[in-house]
Amino acid sequence: MYDFKGKTALVTGAARGIGRAIALELARGGASLALNDVNEAAAKEAVELAEKEGAPKAKFYKFDVADSAACNAAIDSVLTDFGGLHILVNNAGISIDALVMRFKDEDWKKTLDINLTGAFNLMRAATRPMMKQRSGAIVNIASVVGETGNAGQAAYSASKGALIALTKTVARELASRSIRVNAVAPGFIDTPMTQALPEAAKAKLAEAIPLARLGTAQDIADCVAWLASDKASYVTGGVIRVNGGMYM
Ligand code: NAI
Secondary structure, eight states: OOOOOTTTEETTTTTHHHEEEEHHHHHHTEEHHHEEOOOOOHHHHHHHHHHHTTTOOEEEEOOOOOOOOHHHHHHHHHHHHHHOOOOOOOOEOOOOOOGGOOHHHHHHHHHHIIIIHHHHHHHHHHHHHHHHTTTTTEEEETTTTTHHHOTTTTTHHHHHHHHHHHHHHHHHHGGTTTEEEEEEEEEEOOOOOTSSSSSHHHHHHHHHHHTSBBBBBHHHHHHHHHHSSSGGOOOSEEEEEEEESSOO
């Protein structure tokens, strides 16, 4: 259990899956929570759960992370509503898969806009208040395929690889202000995003994982909570692999 009392965290894509697990883990440590998503119904449920788990305050902010004006406005609202922003978790992401020769322009653009530009938009907007308070922790959710590549995932793997490079760049820019920026690279995690796969495909994938099971959203949340906490105060520019040994 970490101590996030007095801290406010903004988690994107927090309605379900990994984002929801991250939000609830931060809530257990006593963080106040600004929860973003485009899925209003599921996000409202996440807000209620966050309050039950110990968040002194939790509020839903509906916006598309790909919309830079909406991201700027959301950061302003969070500062007004909570009085500060100490932790930013860029988790919102989508995956549109096709072989490169068949990839549609709009699918390429949409994936990059949400997975990469979304994180950029919010980091840019959060930098000013974090620099003023001379502290902050940013965690970006990348992916194992951002390091390995994956056939059929041109846009997704490119977005995650670029997110890793962006993480390292912003970490270098902000280190002198005691703002830490890290990435978590999950392997194959059991969430609504991956539940759509056929059982046989999931079983085959699990066989290729040395720890011989799919990861859980909680496995990722535990790592994110550590990175966001003062226990990781000497960790920045890191890419922490939480993948059961899938890629070493
Ligand atoms: P998910 O699909 O279950 O949840 C993603 C959430 O993001 C949804 O609630 C969705 O409504 C929200 N979202 C989508 N587009 C948005 C937008 N434009 N603005 C705001 N919110 C938006 O996915 P999951 O599995 O929980 O993934 C979370 C993150 O973890 C993603 O960045 C994903 O790429 C990454 N990841 C997931 C892995 C897995 O195996 N599930 C593996 C590696 C990385």
